Amino acid sequence: MKNLVHLICVIGLLFCLSTSVWAQHDHGHAGTEAVEVPKVFLDKSPRIVEYQLKRLSNAQLLLIETQTDDGKYAPVYSAILSREGMSPADREQALAGLVAINQTTSITELVKVLLAVPANNEAGGRIIKGIAKILFEQPASDLAQESDVIGQLTDSPNPLLPPIGYAAMILGADQRLPSDSPGTATPPAAWEYALSREQVIPWLKSIALVPNGDLRLPMHEQVMQLTDVSQPIEVRLAAVTALSAIAIQQENTFASVADLVVIPELQDAAIRTLLSVPREHRAAGTSLQLIEWLVDHAEQTPPADRTGTAFLDALELVDQLLGQVPTASAKPFRERLRETVVRVVRIHTVEEEMRYDIEYFAVEAGRPVQLVLINEDLMPHNVVITAPGALKEVADAALLAGPDGGRDGKQYVPDRPDVLFATNMVGARESERLTFTAPEVPGEYPFVCTFPNHWMRMYGVMVVVADLDAWQRDPVVPKDPIGSNRSFVQSWKMSDFNDSLAKGLEGRSPAIGERLFVEATCALCHKAGGHTVGNVGPELNQLFAKWKGDSRAILQEIIDPSHRIDENYAVHQILTIDGDALSGLIVQSDKDTISILQNPDAKEPTVINRDDIDEMVKTSVSMMPKSLLDRFSRDEVYEIMAYLKSIQVP
Numbered sequence: 001m002k003n004l005v006h007l008i009c010v011i012g013l014l015f016c017l018s019t020s021v022w023a024q025h026d027h028g029h030a031g032t033e034a035v036e037v038p039k040v041f042l043d044k045s046p047r048i049v050e051y052q053l054k055r056l057s058n059a060q061l062l063l064i065e066t067q068t069d070d071g072k073y074a075p076v077y078s079a080i081l082s083r084e085g086m087s088p089a090d091r092e093q094a095l096a097g098l099v100a101i102n103q104t105t106s107i108t109e110l111v112k113v114l115l116a117v118p119a120n121n122e123a124g125g126r127i128i129k130g131i132a133k134i135l136f137e138q139p140a141s142d143l144a145q146e147s148d149v150i151g152q153l154t155d156s157p158n159p160l161l162p163p164i165g166y167a168a169m170i171l172g173a174d175q176r177l178p179s180d181s182p183g184t185a186t187p188p189a190a191w192e193y194a195l196s197r198e199q200v201i202p203w204l205k206s207i208a209l210v211p212n213g214d215l216r217l218p219m220h221e222q223v224m225q226l227t228d229v230s231q232p233i234e235v236r237l238a239a240v241t242a243l244s245a246i247a248i249q250q251e252n253t254f255a256s257v258a259d260l261v262v263i264p265e266l267q268d269a270a271i272r273t274l275l276s277v278p279r280e281h282r283a284a285g286t287s288l289q290l291i292e293w294l295v296d297h298a299e300q301t302p303p304a305d306r307t308g309t310a311f312l313d314a315l316e317l318v319d320q321l322l323g324q325v326p327t328a329s330a331k332p333f334r335e336r337l338r339e340t341v342v343r344v345v346r347i348h349t350v351e352e353e354m355r356y357d358i359e360y361f362a363v364e365a366g367r368p369v370q371l372v373l374i375n376e377d378l379m380p381h382n383v384v385i386t387a388p389g390a391l392k393e394v395a396d397a398a399l400l401a402g403p404d405g406g407r408d409g410k411q412y413v414p415d416r417p418d419v420l421f422a423t424n425m426v427g428a429r430e431s432e433r434l435t436f437t438a439p440e441v442p443g444e445y446p447f448v449c450t451f452p453n454h455w456m457r458m459y460g461v462m463v464v465v466a467d468l469d470a471w472q473r474d475p476v477v478p479k480d481p482i483g484s485n486r487s488f489v490q491s492w493k494m495s496d497f498n499d500s501l502a503k504g505l506e507g508r509s510p511a512i513g514e515r516l517f518v519e520a521t522c523a524l525c526h527k528a529g530g531h532t533v534g535n536v537g538p539e540l541n542q543l544f545a546k547w548k549g550d551s552r553a554i555l556q557e558i559i560d561p562s563h564r565i566d567e568n569y570a571v572h573q574i575l576t577i578d579g580d581a582l583s584g585l586i587v588q589s590d591k592d593t594i595s596i597l598q599n600p601d602a603k604e605p606t607v608i609n610r611d612d613i614d615e616m617v618k619t620s621v622s623m624m625p626k627s628l629l630d631r632f633s634r635d636e637v638y639e640i641m642a643y644l645k646s647i648q649v650p
Helices: 002-018 044-052 058-063 071-082 086-103 105-114 122-136 140-145 147-156 161-173 190-196 199-205 213-227 233-243 250-257 268-274 284-300 309-322 325-342 393-399 468-473 510-519 553-557 633-648
Strands: 343-348 360-364 368-372 384-386 421-424 431-437 441-449 459-465 568-575 581-589 594-595 606-611 613-622
Touching: 058 071, 071 250, 071 325, 086 105, 086 122, 105 140, 105 147, 105 161, 140 161, 140 343, 147 161, 147 190, 147 553, 161 199, 161 213, 199 213, 199 233, 213 233, 213 250, 213 613, 233 250, 233 268, 250 268, 250 284, 250 594, 268 325, 284 325, 284 343, 309 343, 309 613, 325 468, 325 633, 343 360, 360 468, 360 606, 384 393, 393 441, 421 431, 431 441, 431 613, 441 606, 510 633, 553 633, 568 594
Parallel strands: 343 368, 360 459
Antiparallel strands: 368 431, 384 421, 384 441, 441 459, 568 581, 568 613, 581 594, 594 606
């Protein structure tokens, strides 16, 4: 009878959910996806409430009215906080709601959510990563004071959580309470705590999670000791990996880890750690010994095993090391490698930043090359190698080639002589290999992503040289192919402007700010002032009115575009029942179809029947790349902000 009553309740809830009205969750954009306004009964049993909330999309969940003075809304806040795809701003608001309702602390609520997230799938891992980031952003004094709460993570059977717990302890280490504080106890240091609980490996894994690199430095000596032969192989493996995250005494790290590549269980981790050591900290004698071992390793590896990540890591390391020893010593090894493998160059895209992870690479004229594009980003990207000086012309022609296929049927690849080599458009979390013979004529050959509007940030140079060993001994940085002379300044965070933003905006020149606004490529996507070309992002002429004059909130949107995403510009990922993956902005929808704009220059959106959709997810990542201002000084950031303020219209 009890089960029958429960079934009747569930059927009733399903009926209510299925008959909810359709409403336009609109912010002034006619194409915004219609969102079903749900009826949720929060006064039912926890099991039924959980069932109702699980059925809702993220957009529906955010539409539920909530209050911070009634405990029945706590499950809604918990669902928002623990859902994949929620923006950091939504999670922060949900966290504040839980703290208010439960009269607890942020750390208590974050730990509670982390302990409840399943870790048996990729989605769970991504959720845990997002929640852990919020945990690590809590004040160090709070992390120290609540070490007993954080200790629950270190005791969890979920293997992802103990390292997060120890990382939080490390972040609070400098704020540990005095032992004579009334009513308090001094929290143990993370290492002491781990040792007492025989959790050395989780402690080692926590080191790379600590966002403050300076806090990792004192751990170097202890981690080095854990690489010793007297330690279990699992501990040594974790210690070798942890060394790659500690930027101190790197000459010592290089020398010690180089001896470990001969141990099969440690080989791959040792090579990755050696790659992390800056070249100036690699001793020549040790480098030459490594080269000999790595070349032997390449020759002995069966051809079928020469495409994996570990083998490519080894090739990348030996290639770097060959550039650090005398040319006469390097040439015999280079010739042996040529008989064994093709030169491989890996290019990663950087998530949310619309750029490649390398600015240039060198190849030898007339020699075979294999380029591997690994797309870590949400957006699709490609690599097109052009003739010298042809980057901009090729990028412009790519728009005309369009998504329906240009050269060899490849999207946005124009069929013209100055396009030398090109990958297909590579989707999110995918990769592609491109094998070709380098040009016979030495020179600087640009490479670029030709997806619409990506070229202005996503480019580099393939340097073709007559003698690769000689060039690597004395490399020459190529010219920027679009003429930019800017170098990296700083990865800006809001904390860098805590006490100076209001004063920094005083006495600025709108003309200077406008020039910098254009130079930062903002005008290519946004209408602002007299700039009317941009049509990808929101218009900026009423930006300050929208944010009620809050300069800090506006700067937050620029520095961290994914912190809060305008519903009109949220990227959706769609997987069809045929296995096709699409991503873009939803510009129109009804009960039968979804119209998605896959790129800003498409003449018409792609229309998909709802019956053909297997899965549709709104991502928590903005179309606007991060790090747009990382090549600008603090004063220049102020100038851009002042310009935006100057163009505001009522």
